Amino acid sequence: MPRQRERAQTAAAGPPVTPPATAAPDTRLRGLRLRRLLPTPTGTPFTFGYGAVLAVVSLVAAHLDTALVHTLHQGSSTDVAHLVRMPVLVLVASALWIAGGILSPYALALLFVLTALERRIGGVRTAGVFLLGHVGATLVTEVPTGLAVLVGHLPASSLHRLDYGVSFGVAACLGALAGLLGPWLRWPLLALFGGMLVTDLIAFTDPMTDWGHPIALTIGVASWPLVRRAHRARRLRPDG
Template sequence: MEPSVARTSPPLSDASELLDAIPAQRPPHHAETPVRTSPRPRLPRIPVPFTLSYGAVLAVTSYVTAHADPALVHALHQGSSTDVAHLLRTPVLVLVASALWVAGGFVSPFALAFLVVLTALERRVGAARTAVVFLLGHVLATLATEVPVGLAVLVGHLPDSSLHRLDYGISFGVAASVGALAGLLRPWLRWPLLAAFAGMLFQDLIAFTDPLTNWGHLIALSTGVATWPWVRRWSREARS
């Protein structure tokens, strides 16, 4: 028989060294996976409510102009005209009503300019301020062209029929909006835009087909240019 050999445990210090030699087994790290929730569906935001709603009104009135009885259309235009006689009786009503029609219909150059220019202006300064610029040009240019007519009739330089001159449309407001928008553009685009638009207006004035309206366009454009300090401040406020 083999002699029994007593089994002895290693010293405590030796056991500690063995444990230190074994690499520690770290528990697996489970990263918290964020729970992804689908965003709430949002209704599409209308960026230019003034331009779109006003454009819809102009589309309706243009349709009426193109398809209604010509006698009715003439009566509507005459009733909306910002002539001297109407301005003396119902100034606010005709100033608003005259801006509901597009001379030449919805496919006219001023209608296209309305959509492009007012959209660009409204995105920079907001709906209410765009309406202020448009109405400012419309009202000031109308008064600047019609008041001299009334004075000329008063002193006998024009016949009484001039008091009922047909005058309606959005062109004065569009011209003012072009002038205001130019002040928000970079110089390389601002000055060519003003030069091209003013050149077109001067050509119409030289043609002398409707000098009062043509002067009104230039006055409205100048009114828009005069608003540059305000529209630039409004644009900075809208971006902040």
């Protein structure tokens, strides 16, 4: 009779209670991962601040007269003539404009690439990689132009070409970031971006810029030993 009493007690207690689903923590985890793709004031202060400045400049420029904006672009151009007279000013000013507008591919790439790189090596080093690509690719393309004009291989008008934007810095940061990714993501990313650059070179619509992008990418790839060392050091930090 004990077994019958156990059945009766079980029937009186009702059906077994199913524990609540645990989908909420998974949803929160996915949301956290998605938020880490975008810059934040505390997590990625350099990317957030720089992106905010670029957004403000782009929005203000959208409401200015087109002729005035063109004049500002010319004054910020990192052409040979400006680099000789005021190199620091134009190298900084040219990085405050986004060629193609705030929704251009390089503007969107800046947010995702610089955010990912800054989360791995910090804001100061990310700014260093960006500046190295921006300045290095500019000088490597413009100095030969000035020499070619000097010896008569190019017309004097080549000293005043329009050159501004963030694309060289973004290309360098993408090259640096690739060195911190796993091989399954690193090589497809480099192959995809490199293919785009080769396509631009074949089209040859803007030779200096088209050569500057692969140069900037190469600068980023050359920084792999430094960014990997910085990434390892950051991971070993108690607060990292």
